[in-house]
Amino acid sequence: MSRRELAKKAFKKFVNGIITVFFVIGLVYSVVFYLFWANTKLPFITYFGEALASLESVTLLNSPQWRTPTVTEYAINITKDCKSQNDLCKAWKIFEFMEFNFTYTVTNDFYYDFNTAMKLRRCDCSTCTLIYCAMLRSLDVECYPVHDLPGKHTYALVNIDGVVYKVDVARGIFVKTNLRA
Numbered sequence: 576m577s578r579r580e581l582a583k584k585a586f587k588k589f590v591n592g593i594i595t596v597f598f599v600i601g602l603v604y605s606v607v608f609y610l611f612w613a614n615t616k617l618p619f620i621t622y623f624g625e626a627l628a629s630l631e632s633v634t635l636l637n638s639p640q641w642r643t644p645t646v647t648e649y650a651i652n653i654t655k656d657c658k659s660q661n662d663l664c665k666a667w668k669i670f671e672f673m674e675f676n677f678t679y680t681v682t683n684d685f686y687y688d689f690n691t692a693m694k695l696r697r698c699d700c701s702t703c704t705l706i707y708c709a710m711l712r713s714l715d716v717e718c719y720p721v722h723d724l725p726g727k728h729t730y731a732l733v734n735i736d737g738v739v740y741k742v743d744v745a746r747g748i749f750v751k752t753n754l755r756a
């Protein structure tokens with residue numbers, strides 16, 4: 576066999592090996608998601624589900640129903656006492672507004688637009704978190720909804736100057752975490 580034929584054979588074997596590796600990775604990935612959707616309680620699978628659910632909320636936050644001038648008007652009005660660069664003050668003022676003006680319900684009072692939620696002034700944890708994050712994002716403060724699937728609950732992570740705060744509007748929690756952005 577010539578060197579050229581040996582090189583071709585080696586290359587073909589290499590490519591087949593890579594294809595096999597990608598096939599196995601895809602298979603494992605599929606099994607993991609099958610197990611997740613079958614409601615398995617394995618922790619590493621739960622993280623995938625939390626990521627997917629959180630991604631869905633971030634996508635919703637970027638939709639036109641949650642990015643309106645009304646959201647920005649509410650946020651500016653609520654935080655009018657804060658200095659322009661004080662994002663912690665803004666996050667706290669909006670948190671206080673939510674605490675004193677909204678009724679938390681454990682039922683699925685999920686609204687797909689900001690105006691309906693503001694009119695009714697009641698919300699489940701997902702909607703409360705979306706309202707909170709929508710207002711903060713309208714003020715250019717990083718806020719991300721996080722879904723805790725084992726507990727079936729939603730809260731927000733807020734990044735303020737590299738320090739991450741866990742804000743659970745529904746349960747009245749506003750704490751600094753050990754996470755760094």
